[in-house]
Amino acid sequence: MQQYIEQLHSEGYAIVRGFFGAEDMARIRAETDRTYAQGLRHHATYRDHNLLFEVLNDPKAQRRVVLQAHWMSWINPYLEAMRRDPRYLALLQPLLGADIKQITHQIHWKPPGAKYTYYRYHQDARFRNSEAVHNLLHGTVTCGLAIDPQTQANGALRIIPRSHLRGYLGLSDDGAIMTGQTPDEDLVRVGLDPATAVTCEMQPGDLLLWTLYTVHGSQPNTSAMDRRFMINSYVRAADSARGEWAFRGGVSTPLGPEPQLCKYEALYERPGPFYIEEDWTEESRAAAQR
Numbered sequence: 001m002q003q004y005i006e007q008l009h010s011e012g013y014a015i016v017r018g019f020f021g022a023e024d025m026a027r028i029r030a031e032t033d034r035t036y037a038q039g040l041r042h043h044a045t046y047r048d049h050n051l052l053f054e055v056l057n058d059p060k061a062q063r064r065v066v067l068q069a070h071w072m073s074w075i076n077p078y079l080e081a082m083r084r085d086p087r088y089l090a091l092l093q094p095l096l097g098a099d100i101k102q103i104t105h106q107i108h109w110k111p112p113g114a115k116y117t118y119y120r121y122h123q124d125a126r127f128r129n130s131e132a133v134h135n136l137l138h139g140t141v142t143c144g145l146a147i148d149p150q151t152q153a154n155g156a157l158r159i160i161p162r163s164h165l166r167g168y169l170g171l172s173d174d175g176a177i178m179t180g181q182t183p184d185e186d187l188v189r190v191g192l193d194p195a196t197a198v199t200c201e202m203q204p205g206d207l208l209l210w211t212l213y214t215v216h217g218s219q220p221n222t223s224a225m226d227r228r229f230m231i232n233s234y235v236r237a238a239d240s241a242r243g244e245w246a247f248r249g250g251v252s253t254p255l256g257p258e259p260q261l262c263k264y265e266a267l268y269e270r271p272g273p274f275y276i277e278e279d280w281t282e283e284s285r286a287a288a289q290r
């Protein structure tokens with residue numbers, strides 16, 4: 001584990017090859033497909049407490065697609081156990097200690113043929129409540145599990161090495177994150193060299209680690225296959241008033257009876273369930289102006 005920790009600290013990312021084996025991945029693929037089908041039952045983005053399905057009527061694919069699911073553990077016992085699998089503890093304990101909470105639990109899809117499958121360059125620190133989560137650089141690790149092979153063509157995550165040492169840079173702060181690709185000038189303006197970007201190509205079962213300050217994004221899926229990716233972000237419990245327990249005193253800890261504040265800050269005021277009609281695509285913004 002030491003080599004991953006060192007690389008995470010020095011480069012801002014590391015790839016653990018073969019974190020989950022072929023049998024685990026077959027089941028994870030099946031549960032991911034089940035989650036997709038559950039999302040597709042909704043006509044638009046749907047929230048119920050921390051559970052979220054981001055659903056879009058994609059203008060290019062001309063069909064409904066699911067782009068993200070959040071906290072699917074509330075409806076999926078297999079994924080609920082998997083998010084706190086002992087292998088995550090073995091990986092995370094040297095970095096975060098034995099008391100670990102989880103702030104994000106997400107599956108992302110990039111359905112083939114869809115238009116909105118890119119992510120502008122950003123730092124995930126923007127998605128944290130900085131009053132409630134501290135020590136953002138060293139108290140948190142985000143883990144991205146390759147469900148499908150992650151390739152240049154299907155929009156694998158891209159990382160700018162050592163960008164995590166630059167503090168918060170404000171990239172893509174002006175709006176939604178999936179609206180296009182970051183122009184090179186935006187990176188240059190904050191002192192980053194676009195040519196240094198690394199495309200994190202991975203096989204199913206590989207795990208990418210990155211920090212909340214690591215600049216990352218991804219290109220659209222131009223291939224005929226999906227790009228399924230599971231993101232779990234863990235935090236040292238002592239640094240965070242947010243998150244669900246994953247490991248408490250080194251013991252894998254299931255979800256309790258009530259959801260805890262994670263990323264959705266209006267959990268108590270507006271728990272749902274409700275629908276959110278999407279308003280961030282070019283098409284919906286143009287329609288709203290007419």
Ligand SMILES: O=C(O)CCC(=O)C(=O)O
Binds near residue numbers: 155156216229
């Ligand atoms: O799925 C991706 O390519 C990137 C997602 C991401 O960076 C995020 O949701 O913060």
Ligand SMILES: [Fe+2]
Binds near residue numbers: 122123124216
């Ligand atoms: Fe991100």
